[in-house]
Amino acid sequence: MDDFKQALGFDPERTARDAHRFFSRMRETHEAVGDTTVRVESEDRRVAVEYSTSGGVRRLEIDPRAMRMGSGGLAETILGLIRRAQGGAEARARVRATGILGAENSLTADRQVIGERLRDATGTLQENLRIAAETMGRLHDMIRR
Structure with a gap:
């Protein structure tokens, strides 16, 4: 089994145990993590994005003065804010899930490798x-x- 762990880069038995624990606590996890929302704003506060882990971009606010940026600059600002909001929402959701599942749960600890x-x-x-x-x-x- 150690060769298998080494080849995969993670322990499949541990992952199976952690998945069982996750699914048995799915309702609790979903309620805690289900709709994590983050709002971010541009430095000049002319563009804001609200992002939800359950629904993606929920709101986009653009002050009319932001239109003076030009389409390329505005698009870049919006996409950057969406990425920041998404990353923030996912990070908050991970923290909440870790609180329920435990920090040693391989589904959260090894999720990138898996x-x-x-x-x-x-x-x-x-x-x-x-x-x-x-x-x-x-x-x-x-x-x-």
Whole structure:
């Protein structure tokens, strides 16, 4: 099992235990984390974004004076504020989830490693499926001749 842990970069048994604990406390976790909202403003306070973990951007406020920025500058400001608000909301949600699940829960502690491994596995699976589909297509063409 240690080889498996080393190859994955995380302990799958621990992750399974933590997932069981998470799902058994899902309602409590959802109530605590479910709708974390953050509001951020530009330095000049002419643009503000309110972001919710459950619904994304909830409100965008643009003071008419902000329109003098030009479309590129305004767009950059809005996107930057959205990223800041999203990051702030996700950080608050993680803190709340950690309070319920515990700091040692691998779903919160190892989430980046687990996410990377799952993305890698998904990429490999998609590549294998693509190759299989191409092979099946070639076989189909050979049979039709």
